Amino acid sequence: MIKNFIFLRTFFLQALWNFERLQNIGFLYILYPVFKSLYKDKEQRKQALLRHIGFFNTNPYMINIIVAMVINSENNIACGKEQNIKKPEMIKSVMAGPVAAIGDSFFWGTWRPFVSFVSILMIILSMNMFSVSLFWIAPIIFIVLYNVVHLSFRYWSLVISFRLNEKMIKLISKLEIKFIGDIFRIIGLIIITLAIFFYFKTFGLVPVIDMELHKLVYPDIFIYGTIFLISFLLGRIRPVIMFYFALIFSFILGYLGI
Amino acid sequence: MEHLVLFSIIGAVLSADITMFGQFMISRPIFCGPLFGYFLGDIHTGLWLGMIVEMMWVNAIPMGVSVPVDLTMMTSLAVIWSCSLFQGSQEAAIFALALAVPFAYLYKEVDLAGRLFNTKIMHWVEKGVEQGKEKRISQGIYLGLLFFFIRTSIMYGLLLFLGGLLYKEMYSYLPIQVIIALKKSWYYLPVFGFGAVLYNFKNIKIPFIKKQND
Incomplete structure (x- = not known):
């Protein structure tokens, strides 16, 4: 008791x-x-x-x-x-x-x-x-x-x-x-790798060539791969800096029309 | 925002879990995000924002004298603002999170001041014990909890209300390029989170191999 x-x-x-x-x-x-x-x-x-x-x-x-x-x-x-x-x-x-x-x-x-x-x-x-x-x-x-x-x-x-x-x-x-x-x-590493795989599978695979516009469209898998690499390399920096860096990065991509 | 008082109380209870009571992890973004999302009828946004914060701040834990940023407040503010004012909008949810981050850091300063005040209560308890007033031990504990609860609820209430007004006003003036970028961030931020999480595994050792080496 x-x-x-x-x-x-x-x-x-x-x-x-x-x-x-x-x-x-x-x-x-x-x-x-x-x-x-x-x-x-x-x-x-x-x-x-x-x-x-x-x-x-x-x-x-x-x-x-x-x-x-x-x-x-x-x-x-x-x-x-x-x-x-x-x-x-x-x-x-x-x-x-x-x-x-x-x-x-x-x-x-x-x-x-x-x-x-x-x-x-x-x-x-x-x-x-x-x-x-x-x-x-x-x-x-x-x-x-x-x-x-x-x-x-x-x-x-x-x-x-x-x-x-x-x-x-x-x-x-x-x-x-x-x-x-x-x-x-x-x-945990295996689980997070699976999560990344399914995430890329769900959101990261679009056609490489947009046939209607006849131009090369950056495949999302390339963009996601780049982001992933950057974030991994910047893993040491403070999360708050990483967060705003991610937002600025998105603005740049949005501005470039990617 | 009709449930402002209720959400302030729930928020304070969840934040208490970080250090004050229990550490059952109900304060973690992955739990409190969907909880507020569920209350407001949009569990998806709550879960997504919770997942982003959980991954990016994966190492934020209260160890020793370090006081980490209140992720509960960060996630809760973002989810409540976005789900109650622009429900279902991904770009509005990311903007809410971008605005909630500095507010959470602001709250950290209030929390630090609160912990300094705890020192005064501790001295009061200490004197009481020296004078044989043993009841002060329990009273000190309850006072610590009470002051935490009051200051955190007030901060939640103020930030939900004033921050909500600011958020609504600012969002309506955002140019279309920013809206597009925010929409992209909805998908990009989890990838940044994955990178941050994987960075923690850079020094991973395989135990069985290590055993053989030993």
Whole structure:
């Protein structure tokens, strides 16, 4: 029951995100009900809360691992099994960076783009093969697919971290997140390549010669290919510059009558 | 624009997903674009604009202290303006997006100011904890959410209304060459997006081959 309560509270981790100590109050908010039951004495509870008021930052999807380990450690301190009252702070400072790197690279760098690519492929396939009335499927797939993995991981990581405690570090290192990420990136590349293929198939193939006008008409596939190459080469620049460059490029093409 | 208040509230709820609460990705353009499109009876435009923004800003995520541009606001403004004022027009939709981009960057400044204000609330909570006022922890969290919600709804309302007027007025004065170019952009922008997405794969490693090398 308390695990479910903590699980719900972890969604508020960044509700008071600030530039000075980032997620500190969010972290306190998650721990507060646990501290209330662990430390009945108000002064002891105050000291425990003050231990966790400092700077804290991690990936919000990975917070459950740290929360469970800190609660286990605080539990040991409250029961007198652990004498080192700085241990929970050590856990936080040691764990926050590495788990954040895993969360950032897997969830935000791999899983979210991957699910986006699946949805983009669905949109383009809806135009190419299926009915336009199936458009609504793409955003539904995006949100369901993303959250099935995300929420399952968050809940699993909380429950398993409570049980394994410090052994969780070993488990994370065995998960081979990078390897899984690489596989998803390759599948993502295949999916986006398919999306490009179907996009070009739908919009990029017009006759090379306009017979009525007796003149050479630039095939769209050539124009699309050029745009594609330019955007790939300019991939490093900021998206906003890319966006307005794309608009200006379209104006030039429109002005030239291409 | 008769649902201005309702859309401002929905927009603020969706934007809260970026950092404030949950991160369920309901804030991503590919979801919020078609959602507003559905409300206004034009899911196609919503989905298309959402797809363009999703691909071009594929790397915009809130990591560490970096505050990315609010893509939810960018997409929502463009979809609501175009679907409520020029429904079904591709060129009007692209123009709406071109106008929504600077507004989203403007909102980023407001968001930064809001996060600076959060620091003051944080200090208030901190003092409270030192004085034994533990309730301030929950109060601080709810205040953070409340201030975010108020400032974001107001910004949505203002930008939807004033930006909508500006958009309608500007669009009616656009020369035909610009309209043609905007129509072309409807098809060209996703291709630019594909290029931006593929650029991210330039350093891709094939895990099985790498394993053999190891």
